Amino acid sequence: xxxxxxxxxxxxxxxxxxxxxxxxxxxxxxxxxxxxxxxxxxxxxxxxxxxxxxxxxxxxxxxxxxxxxxxxxxxxxxxxxxxxxxxxxxxxxxxxxxxxxxxxxxxxxxxxxxxxxxxxxxxxxxxxxxxxxxxxxxxxxxxxxxxxxxxxxxxxxxxxxxxxxxxxxxxxxxxxxxxxxxxxxxxxxxxxxxxxxxxxxxxxxxxxxxxxxxxxxxxxxxxxxxxxxxxxxxxxxxxxxxxxxxxxxxxxxxxxxxxxxxxxxxxxxxxxxxxxxxxxxxxxxxxxxxxxxxxxxxxxxxxxxxxxxxxxxxxxxxxxxxxxx
Numbered sequence: 001x002x003x004x005x006x007x008x009x010x011x012x013x014x015x016x017x018x019x020x021x022x023x024x025x026x027x028x029x030x031x032x033x034x035x036x037x038x039x040x041x042x043x044x045x046x047x048x049x050x051x052x053x054x055x056x057x058x059x060x061x062x063x064x065x066x067x068x069x070x071x072x073x074x075x076x077x078x079x080x081x082x083x084x085x086x087x088x089x090x091x092x093x094x095x096x097x098x099x100x101x102x103x104x105x106x107x108x109x110x111x112x113x114x115x116x117x118x119x120x121x122x123x124x125x126x127x128x129x130x131x132x133x134x135x136x137x138x139x140x141x142x143x144x145x146x147x148x149x150x151x152x153x154x155x156x157x158x159x160x161x162x163x164x165x166x167x168x169x170x171x172x173x174x175x176x177x178x179x180x181x182x183x184x185x186x187x188x189x190x191x192x193x194x195x196x197x198x199x200x201x202x203x204x205x206x207x208x209x210x211x212x213x214x215x216x217x218x219x220x221x222x223x224x225x226x227x228x229x230x231x232x233x234x235x236x237x238x239x240x241x242x243x244x245x246x247x248x249x250x251x252x253x254x255x256x257x258x259x260x261x262x263x264x265x266x267x268x269x270x271x272x273x274x275x276x277x278x279x280x281x282x283x284x285x286x287x288x289x290x291x292x293x294x295x296x297x298x299x300x301x302x303x304x305x306x307x308x309x310x311x312x313x314x315x316x317x318x319x320x321x322x323x324x325x
Contacts (some may be wrong), residue, residue: 004079006036008324010079011034011036011322011324013075013079014075014079015321015322016318017072017119018032018068019321020071020119021070021071022067022122022124022259022262023061023063023064023065023067024055024060024061024064025054025188025198025199026197026198026313026314027051027064027197027198028064028316028321029045029046030043030044030046030065030068030321031043031044031046031323032321032322032323033323036324036325038101041099041100043068043096043098043100044096044097045061047061047095053184054181059246062252063251063254066251066252066258067255067262068255069100069255069256070112070149070255070256070257070258070259070260071259073085074112074113074115074263075116076112077110077112077113078116080108081102082102082107082108083100083102084100084106086098086101087253094248097252098252114267118262118264118267119263121266121309122263123312124203124272124313125205125271125273125309126203126205126310127205127271128206128232128233129236129237129271129303129305130306131233132306134270138265138268141264141268145257145260145264146257146260146261148257149254149256149257150243151242151253151256152241152243152293153240153302154240154241154295155238156239156290158235160290161236161238163287164214165236167278167287168214170284171277171278171280171284172217174281196317196320197314197315197316200313200314202311203310203311207229207230209230209231214238214303215273215275216275237303238275238301239301240290241257241299241300242254242289242296243299244295246296246297258274258300270305271305271306271307271309272303272304273302274300274301274303279299279300
């Protein structure tokens with residue numbers, strides 16, 4: 001089968017899909033370079049969007065870039081393009097996070113192509129979910145989705161869920177004692193409209209009536225108290241995403257697995273959210289792992305359930321993140 005042509009319109013479509021990925025505070029810390037002569041797309045970080053207080057080692061930045069990479073792969077499969085991906089291909093250039101070769105005779109990845117429609121439907125929901133457990137077959141499918149990227153997805157027991165909720169609450173309290181971290185966070189809270197990044201006010205969600213919820217209170221940090229107080233689910237469906245190692249290659253794989261799980265969950269009719277707040281503190285992150293599992297390092301806590309879908313948040317124009325040479 002001949003390889004489909006790769007014109008600029010197609011490349012823009014691929015990168016547009018990539019930029020729909022989630023990232024810490026919707027900072028969108030990625031850049032893409034299309035080498036038209038050899039049909040490759042490079043992924044690099046945009047370090048002007050790094051967060052030295054919340055993410056000093058750039059782990060969350062790599063997770064976001066990995067999620068964007070998975071979207072690009074799914075979009076390539078949707079367009080009938082082969083995509084051979086190499087992460088960290090050049091040891092002498094650590095800022096080259098991945099190269100996607102859109103050449104070859106291998107057929108497009110059908111499973112990734114099936115995930116493509118969920119890219120525009122997946123949004124973070126900060127609303128309460130139903131008190132309803134996930135079916136076992138859905139949990140199995142999500143575990144397998146992570147495993148396809150060599151990453152583990154674990155659904156913790158109730159005692160562990162309670163501990164994770166305590167850690168989120170602990171992280172909220174610590175923020176009040178770290179003004180520099182709070183100032184960094186406020187950079188990405190957009191109480192007004194018109195920005196192409198960050199978290200807009202309409203995506204904050206309601207306040208928790210109990211003060212203990214599996215979501216981050218962005219509105220409280222933006223000093224927007226006039227929101228309804230509602231009851232969140234008492235037993236949230238949380239999942240831990242992690243790997244045995246804790247290096248940039250692990251983070252990039254985890255980011256791809258994260259987006260693969262989120263897209264599949266969306267196709268299963270689930271609302272999704274990410275709870276990484278406690279993981280920004282080294283001691284709380286160590287406590288997040290289940291000591292009975294082989295997961296060495298937790299990279300993300302996912303919240304899954306049945307409830308309102310989240311709202312689409314702004315995205316930077318493709319022209320701001322794509323360069324063709």
